[in-house]
Amino acid sequence: MNLTNYHSHSTYCDGSAPLKKFVSEALNQGFTSYGFSSHAPLPFSTNWNMDKDKMEDYLEECCELVVEYKNKIELYLGLEIDYLTDEYNPSSAYFQNLPLDYRIGSVHFVEIDNEQFVDVDCGVELFRENVQKYFNRDYEEVVIRYxxxxxxxILAGGFDFIGHCDKISKNASANAKGILDSSFYKSVVKSYFEFVAQHKCMLEINSKAYELRGMLFPNIEHFELLRELEIPVMVNSDSHKPQLINSGRKEALKALHTAKFDRVMELHDGVWTGVPIHTIYRY
Structure with a gap:
């Protein structure tokens, strides 16, 4: 089985272990390709993003590990970068000038007023409080904003693939029962995926929440639409712990295969390549 992962978080941001621990675990599990992707610095303080003054150390250590393990595993230097505004996003000059192998574009915040932002990728209870406080308990409004x-x-660009693109489904469904089955949500998501396809973006299938919640992002119910729209995908665990770097991958690949996907994207020799699923995992 060919094992890869391009989304993980170390102690440079909100992960639980140093970079080298993740590499060691990747080798132990037989990974062929692995990418580092700490949360990029933000223009305001959070308890999960990397501080900007750590960036030089992060880049240096990643590059040292690439060289140290070059004969054992393909290692890649990435960053998960938030979209906040047209000025702050993966296409910003600061991020484009960093010597990265790839960039993940993600949304964790929505703007509420004049460059004031609220976290929508937080815990379920805090999400409920934020929706009550900033959106007058209107869950449809926060989904639309997200x-x-x-x-x-997508319009700003500057990224290689989009991270956990419908992750708001976790908090929205926990607080507004039935919203994911509503015609409103299905319409919003379908229109969004058509927009993704129109702009020829890659998506990750994020398996972080599979073991605890049985959820993938995008959710499994959207896989057939993704395939019909010919949107290229990859499977990433978004792991914050070394032992979870392969969590949910098998189940995600199986679901993609069931939806008649025939390949997933992987980095090989620095190039995004479509690899047939049947060569990665046999059911």
């Missing part, structure tokens, strides 16, 4: 930010991310 996917508007996702569209702006």
């Amino acid at each position: 996917f508007e930010a996702q569209r702006k991310l």
Whole structure:
């Protein structure tokens, strides 16, 4: 089985272990390709993003590990970068000038007023409080704002693939029962994926929440639409712990295969390549 992962978080941001621990675990599990992707610095303080003054150390250590393990595993230097505004996103000059192998474009915040932002990728209870406080308990409004930010991310560009693109489904479904089955949500998501396809973007299938919640992002129910729209995908664990770097991958690949996907994207020799699923995992 060919094992890869391009989304993980170390102690440079909110991960639980140093970079080298993730490499060691990747080798132990037989990974062929692995990427580092700490949360990029933000223009305001959070408890999960990397501080800007750590960037030089992060880049240096990643590059040292690439060289140290070059004969054992393909290692890649990435960064998960938030879309906030047209000025702050993966296409910003600061991020484009960093010597990265790839960039993940993600949305964790939505703008509420004049460059004031609220976290929508937080815990379920805090999400509920934020929706009550900033959106007058209107869950449909926050979903609309979230996917508007996702569209702006795509228009801004500067990324290689989009991270956990419908992750708001976790908090929205926990607080507004039945919203994922509503015609409103299905319409918003379908329109968004059509926009993704129109702009020829790659998506990750994020398996972080599979073991605890049985959820993938995008959710499994959207896989057939993604395939019909010919959107290229990859499977990433978004792991914050070394032992979870392969969590949910098998199940995600199986679901993609069931939806008649025939390949997933991987980095090989620095090039994004479509690899047939049947050569990666046999069911």
